[in-house]
Amino acid sequence: MITQEIVKSLARQTPSKIVMLVLDGVGGLPKPETGKTELETAHTPNFDKLASRGVCGLSEPVGLGITPGSAPGHTALFGYDPIAVNIGRGVLEAIGIDFPIEPDDVLVRGNFCTVDKNGIITDRRAGRIVSDKSAALCPMLEMKIDDVQILTAPVKEHRFVIDFRGPGLRDNVSETDPQQEGLKPLEAKALSAGAVKTANIVNQFVERARKILGAKHPANMVLLRGFSEKPNLPKMEDIYKLKPAAIATYPMYRGLARLVGMDILSTGTAFADEIQTLKEHYNDYDFFFIHVKKTDAAGEDGDFDRKVKAIEEIDSVLPELMNLNPDVIIVTGDHSTPAMLKGHSWHPVPTILCSAYCRPDKVAEFSESACLQGGLGIFPATQIMPLAMANALKLSKYGA
Amino acid sequence: MITQEIVKSLARQTPSKIVMLVLDGVGGLPKPETGKTELETAHTPNFDKLASRGVCGLSEPVGLGITPGSAPGHTALFGYDPIAVNIGRGVLEAIGIDFPIEPDDVLVRGNFCTVDKNGIITDRRAGRIVSDKSAALCPMLEMKIDDVQILTAPVKEHRFVIDFRGPGLRDNVSETDPQQEGLKPLEAKALSAGAVKTANIVNQFVERARKILGAKHPANMVLLRGFSEKPNLPKMEDIYKLKPAAIATYPMYRGLARLVGMDILSTGTAFADEIQTLKEHYNDYDFFFIHVKKTDAAGEDGDFDRKVKAIEEIDSVLPELMNLNPDVIIVTGDHSTPAMLKGHSWHPVPTILCSAYCRPDKVAEFSESACLQGGLGIFPATQIMPLAMANALKLSKYGA
Numbered sequence: 180m181i182t183q184e185i186v187k188s189l190a191r192q193t194p195s196k197i198v199m200l201v202l203d204g205v206g207g208l209p210k211p212e213t214g215k216t217e218l219e220t221a222h223t224p225n226f227d228k229l230a231s232r233g234v235c236g237l238s239e240p241v242g243l244g245i246t247p248g249s250a251p252g253h254t255a256l257f258g259y260d261p262i263a264v265n266i267g268r269g270v271l272e273a274i275g276i277d278f279p280i281e282p283d284d285v286l287v288r289g290n291f292c293t294v295d296k297n298g299i300i301t302d303r304r305a306g307r308i309v310s311d312k313s314a315a316l317c318p319m320l321e322m323k324i325d326d327v328q329i330l331t332a333p334v335k336e337h338r339f340v341i342d343f344r345g346p347g348l349r350d351n352v353s354e355t356d357p358q359q360e361g362l363k364p365l366e367a368k369a370l371s372a373g374a375v376k377t378a379n380i381v382n383q384f385v386e387r388a389r390k391i392l393g394a395k396h397p398a399n400m401v402l403l404r405g406f407s408e409k410p411n412l413p414k415m416e417d418i419y420k421l422k423p424a425a426i427a428t429y430p431m432y433r434g435l436a437r438l439v440g441m442d443i444l445s446t447g448t449a450f451a452d453e454i455q456t457l458k459e460h461y462n463d464y465d466f467f468f469i470h471v472k473k474t475d476a477a478g479e480d481g482d483f484d485r486k487v488k489a490i491e492e493i494d495s496v497l498p499e500l501m502n503l504n505p506d507v508i509i510v511t512g513d514h515s516t517p518a519m520l521k522g523h524s525w526h527p528v529p530t531i532l533c534s535a536y537c538r539p540d541k542v543a544e545f546s547e548s549a550c551l552q553g554g555l556g557i558f559p560a561t562q563i564m565p566l567a568m569a570n571a572l573k574l575s576k577y578g579a
Numbered sequence: 580m581i582t583q584e585i586v587k588s589l590a591r592q593t594p595s596k597i598v599m600l601v602l603d604g605v606g607g608l609p610k611p612e613t614g615k616t617e618l619e620t621a622h623t624p625n626f627d628k629l630a631s632r633g634v635c636g637l638s639e640p641v642g643l644g645i646t647p648g649s650a651p652g653h654t655a656l657f658g659y660d661p662i663a664v665n666i667g668r669g670v671l672e673a674i675g676i677d678f679p680i681e682p683d684d685v686l687v688r689g690n691f692c693t694v695d696k697n698g699i700i701t702d703r704r705a706g707r708i709v710s711d712k713s714a715a716l717c718p719m720l721e722m723k724i725d726d727v728q729i730l731t732a733p734v735k736e737h738r739f740v741i742d743f744r745g746p747g748l749r750d751n752v753s754e755t756d757p758q759q760e761g762l763k764p765l766e767a768k769a770l771s772a773g774a775v776k777t778a779n780i781v782n783q784f785v786e787r788a789r790k791i792l793g794a795k796h797p798a799n800m801v802l803l804r805g806f807s808e809k810p811n812l813p814k815m816e817d818i819y820k821l822k823p824a825a826i827a828t829y830p831m832y833r834g835l836a837r838l839v840g841m842d843i844l845s846t847g848t849a850f851a852d853e854i855q856t857l858k859e860h861y862n863d864y865d866f867f868f869i870h871v872k873k874t875d876a877a878g879e880d881g882d883f884d885r886k887v888k889a890i891e892e893i894d895s896v897l898p899e900l901m902n903l904n905p906d907v908i909i910v911t912g913d914h915s916t917p918a919m920l921k922g923h924s925w926h927p928v929p930t931i932l933c934s935a936y937c938r939p940d941k942v943a944e945f946s947e948s949a950c951l952q953g954g955l956g957i958f959p960a961t962q963i964m965p966l967a968m969a970n971a972l973k974l975s976k977y978g979a
Contacts, residue, residue: 242581244965
């Protein structure tokens with residue numbers, strides 16, 4: 180397997196430009212009535228033209244049968260081993276709200292919950308209290324314990340983020356959420372010698388939170404899970420000798436891009452806005468990650484027709500991207516989200532790679548079944564970056 | 580690569596059911612006169628229907644060019660790394676006769692052989708003495724040496740199993756069989772410090788056997804090879820949170836299933852008997868391994884037409900299995916056994932996976948050439964279990 184180290188050793192800077200268009204959750208499953216997937220149902224003349232000019236395939240984000248979360252799905256696309264890179268829930272929640280993470284932080288996802296007078300959990304979500312209420316409670320939980328600053332930020336409803344910021348903190352701490360009602364919150368335990376300080380601070384925090392929230396029924400207690408440190412990932416710029424930028428309408432994807440060192444370009448909410456942003460900054464970077472959320476959102480909602488429509492809308496704007504004439508364009512997804520499953524799935528993802536130097540196959544349609552016949556075959560998503568770099572003539576020869 | 584540890588961490592219990600039908604040695608090679616393999620020659624309307632409903636591919640049991648024995652072929656199908664898991668010849672011979680192995684045993688395959696008055700081997704198989712004679716000699720070799728109990732069991736003709744049962748025994752001992760005639764049997768040597776006791780016991784056993792068998796020409800000596808301990812494999816139940824059962828007409832396959840913790844269901848000798856057994860126990864388990872030997876046996880005999888007929892017979896009974904409507908059905912083999920080669924081969928194995936959530940391809944026929952066009956591509960057999968689990972909705976999402 181080609182590792183990132185090998186790619187790094189071969190990478191060279193050139194003026195050529197790569198655009199990676201990620202249609203979140205684009206892969207699907209056939210509607211029983213028609214036997215066609217969302218992508219096969221959508222009318223996509225521009226994607227089809229790109230597919231016939233390019234080389235196609237199905238990318239495997241993590242492995243056969245494995246349904247990826249957004250984090251492993253994207254790290255694979257950026258060329259990082261999604262098994263080796265572990266982005267914890269706390270970090271993901273934080274980047275999902277553009278929370279500014281610092282290197283020494285330990286982040287954790289908090290839930291407001293309800294406990295009875297004996298401390299037994301009666302509702303793990305505090306009746307799903309409205310976001311405003313949660314936002315009002317969060318600042319009350321900010322405090323300093325010893326040399327550790329504790330920051331909070333509301334996410335949505337009962338969910339919030341807690342940031343433990345201070346020297347010598349480690350994320351190897353057990354969760355306080357017992358994952359079921361009728362039990363008391365668990366004590367945080369250090370899972371390695373280095374995490375003893377963190378566990379102590381966490382338990383002190385939880386005790387103070389219990390007192391602070393005592394009268395705030397139903398949100399009279401907190402549950403913590405997914406302790407995580409900021410992963411120390413090598414920057415894309417250092418690996419690939421690229422100047423990378425991200426265009427994404429959702430904070431989580433901006434956050435993932437930030438973790439690998441991309442510049443984040445502010446943009447609007449529609450795909451046309453994202454392409455406008457691309458145009459404006461086209462001369463400033465040589466790698467662009469463009470993330471489109473609509474396809475995944477429709478799939479998650481189980482709305483087959485809305486997913487079809489989202490794909491068609493993107494297709495209609497595609498010519499504006501093509502007019503920029505990038506040296507390499509990749510169209511893919513971070514995973515499949517079949518409307519039928521109302522969630523992420525394990526199915527491989529239709530992918531197009533188009534450049535002046537790709538070896539075109541006979542695929543003339545952007546779809547799951549057509550891409551199966553493509554020149555890239557079924558291949559690991561981690562290899563998209565090496566392929567893109569090669570097609571941009573940014574990789575030197577390997578070996579003498 | 581997706582490891583068993585990752586799959587284990589994602590596995591969850593659900594009521595859905597998986598049936599894995601293993602047609603031993605099903606893959607073949609074309610008959611020169613027709614250009615068609617055994618599977619392509621067979622009339623298989625039911626397998627073809629299943630192939631068109633499901634997703635197909637070719638599974639690679641161990642690796643390109645590698646011809647698997649039955650043990651690695653099956654461990655791969657059960658989701659264990661066939662390179663990391665080592666099932667020695669002694670253990671395989673023992674499970675092949677339903678010999679009850681205990682955790683501390685060291686097992687070895689014995690051959691009765693003929694030596695001349697100088698102790699030189701003149702026939703490594705003692706004239707292939709009949710099984711009855713071998714069975715009469717075996718009990719004479721049972722003994723106790725120090726704290727080690729030595730048990731024996733006849734296999735077939737000159738072959739038998741020796742079980743060294745006692746504390747502190749290790750299988751890291753060199754073989755006594757020089758693998759050619761005209762030499763003396765070799766002394767067993769400890770290949771690691773921990774195996775010194777075992778080697779001593781083995782050499783004492785061989786000397787006593789020489790005396791006991793002295794007058795039993797042609798079976799007047801023994802040769803030992805394949806010292807092996809019981810592999811300590813994690814149970815399928817612990818990895819996959821499944822309740823697994825095996826239905827197999829041959830002891831070796833029941834033994835392999837037992838090593839990974841399957842319950843063994845007693846059954847008859849025909850495929851129809853096996854399906855009857857499946858029906859009777861269908862509510863008691865959520866994973867069934869059904870092993871069919873006939874395909875391999877015909878291939879080993881070089882009998883193309885009998886292999887075709889075996890496949891057709893299985894096909895004719897298939898609807899009874901389909902009527903149970905399992906959530907996931909897999910049809911595959913542990914390796915290929917082309918009649919042309921009269922033995923196992925390295926060719927990848929035609930495979931069907933069918934579930935409500937598979938992404939069907941255009942394959943409408945169960946054959947080597949059709950499966951090559953399938954949506955699973957050519958893939959490692961170790962990934963069949965993760966795929967089956969995913970399709971049974973028994974795997975959680977990976978990563979945040």
